[in-house]
Amino acid sequence: MSGNEKIGFIGVGFMGHGMAKNIVEKGYALTVLGHRNRGPVDDLVGRGAQEAKSPAELAKQCDIIFLCVTGSPQIEALVNGPDGIKQGAHSGLIIVDCSTADPVSTLKLAADLEPLGVHFADAPLGGTPAQAEAGQLSTMIGASADVFTRIKPVCAAWAAKIEHIGQVGDGHKMKLLNNFLSLGYAAIYAEALTLARKTGISVETFDRVLRGSRMDCGFYQTFMAYALGHDPAPHKFTLANAAKDLRYLAALANASDVANPVGSAVKNSFAASVAAGHGGDFVPTLTDFVAAANGVKVRPD
Structure with missing residues (x-):
């Protein structure tokens, strides 16, 4: 069973849907970001997830947010946009980037968020959508030891192999x-x-x-x-x-x-x-x- 962390998830596409499904089915309180592709969102809401209308709204409700989108431009927009995560961020929030991204961008985001008390981690994926649905992905995580300790149990909901590679950026x-x-x-x-x-x-x-x-x-x-x-x-x-x-x-x-x-x-x-x-x-x-x-x-x- 899960702990008390409230989890957010943005990007419930090919990989993200299976990951989010496993998070909510393992007992975590899950909030997902609404999207014009209603199928995956409606499925997760039917499994018990809540839906947020903006990244800022989602950030206010969550302790850990997973991002599973295309790459660095999309991550930067989700964090820094006019209704982005930073607008709803609170001290202690952890943002986990599961995309394949530019490590230079990753390090800059982490540095920008640190004064707010917000932690950034990179946890890119290995595997296929079928493995995501089965909770059998692998992940290579860049994070401080304390952040890794907090996110590892949630990652274990969707990953069979979890490697702590090193500090922020090393996963990417x-x-x-x-x-x-x-x-x-x-x-x-x-x-x-x-x-x-x-x-x-x-x-x-x-x-x-x-x-x-x-x-x-x-x-x-x-x-x-x-x-x-x-x-x-x-x-x-x-x-x-x-x-x-x-x-x-x-x-x-x-x-x-x-x-x-x-x-x-x-x-x-x-x-x-x-x-x-x-x-x-x-x-x-x-x-x-x-x-x-x-x-x-x-x-x-």
């Missing part, structure tokens, strides 16, 4: 490294499948060789669900979000004076697909874009 740094690896694999898979098709190797043959080998992994399996059966549902993460994360990685590398030519190549692969109008499509569809650029289809009609 680790998440960018994680996404560099996963999205790098996606770019390699898309190119390898295109080359396979171009040279007469079918996607089924490709998969028979790799599945169960040392090159197999959970990311490979959700990615290949689309290549094999045109099912994007297991991997609900858009090309636009992927490109955004890779831009954040590039900025981190630049700020750290690190040459990252592989990261640049991966970023350009995703950026090209977004520029061609595919930003709303899910990551495994990168295969279609790369194949079409080379005059083939991975799965012929």
